[in-house]
Amino acid sequence: MTNIALRASGVCASLSKAPILHGIDASFGKGRWASIVGPNGAGKSTLLKVLAGLLPCTGSVELLGRPLASFPGRQRAQTLAWLGQGEASADDLTVWDVAMLGRLPHRAWLAAPTAADQAAVEQALRSTQAWDWRERALGQLSGGERQRVLLARGLAVQAPVLLMDEPLANLDPPHQTDWLLLVRALVARGHTVVSVLHEVSIALQADDMLVLAQGRVRHAGLCADPATHHALEQVFDQRITIQRVSHQWIALPKI
Numbered sequence: 060m061t062n063i064a065l066r067a068s069g070v071c072a073s074l075s076k077a078p079i080l081h082g083i084d085a086s087f088g089k090g091r092w093a094s095i096v097g098p099n100g101a102g103k104s105t106l107l108k109v110l111a112g113l114l115p116c117t118g119s120v121e122l123l124g125r126p127l128a129s130f131p132g133r134q135r136a137q138t139l140a141w142l143g144q145g146e147a148s149a150d151d152l153t154v155w156d157v158a159m160l161g162r163l164p165h166r167a168w169l170a171a172p173t174a175a176d177q178a179a180v181e182q183a184l185r186s187t188q189a190w191d192w193r194e195r196a197l198g199q200l201s202g203g204e205r206q207r208v209l210l211a212r213g214l215a216v217q218a219p220v221l222l223m224d225e226p227l228a229n230l231d232p233p234h235q236t237d238w239l240l241l242v243r244a245l246v247a248r249g250h251t252v253v254s255v256l257h258e259v260s261i262a263l264q265a266d267d268m269l270v271l272a273q274g275r276v277r278h279a280g281l282c283a284d285p286a287t288h289h290a291l292e293q294v295f296d297q298r299i300t301i302q303r304v305s306h307q308w309i310a311l312p313k314i
């Protein structure tokens with residue numbers, strides 16, 4: 060049995076015929092949280108889409124030891140949950156119905172939600188503190204509230220692997236902290252989380268870090284490893300410094 064949840068080998072991908080990813084090798088361990096970090100335009104979102112099977116690539120992507128392409132769509136959707144960046148979602152759906160979309164991979168065609176579906180949705184909405192809005196339309200929510208509902212939709216899948224692109228977008232500091240605790244709890248239960256994050260200090264709370272620049276891996280290592288901090292400072296042109304404050308690594312602007 061492999062301890063790798065997701066592995067990319069020699070992955071190249073293009074957008075509108077422009078080459079964006081150039082031979083990415085990366086692996087993400089089971090029951091671990093990895094953050095993908097790098098400057099704007101580094102290819103982070105593109106890599107996450109490739110890992111989710113949402114974008115064609117050359118090279119290979121393996122999910123739980125099997126080629127991603129060999130997964131039937133439904134099985135892949137049960138195994139891999141996705142939270143995209145700035146996702147469009149029908150504004151007139153209720154919060155409950157949006158979270159219930161996360162159960163689609165588990166439901167029979169046109170079947171009513173089962174008690175297990177309802178329980179999963181309730182648990183997901185409660186864990187992102189979105190339960191009280193369950194009868195409101197998504198379009199009536201603020202950016203951060205909406206993000207918490209989309210996060211609940213991803214959690215409702217109850218997939219072993221979760222990919223999140225900028226999950227903290229619009230979240231205030233207390234809800235960023237809640238997100239951190241949520242991810243830690245998921246990982247403690249054996250889930251794998253891979254997140255693209257711009258907040259370097261929060262990204263440094265992960266177990267592992269993949270540092271990208273110009274469509275290439277610049278470094279892969281533990282978040283606590285000084286070599287990772289060095290790589291971060293380099294890809295951000297020495298404009299940040301990584302320092303230890305109260306048992307946490309944080310990124311500070313160098314001014």
Ligand SMILES: Nc1ncnc2c1ncn2[C@@H]1O[C@H](COP(=O)(O)OP(=O)(O)OP(=O)(O)O)[C@@H](O)[C@H]1O
Nearest residue numbers: 074075077079097098099100101102103104105106
């Ligand atoms: N449709 C497109 N056609 C051509 N190039 C594109 C297209 N979409 C994005 N790109 C380019 O691909 C590169 C990688 O984009 P990507 O969104 O993966 O970067 P990112 O690291 O997630 O960036 P950011 O931190 O700004 O969100 C960028 O240089 C971007 O300009």
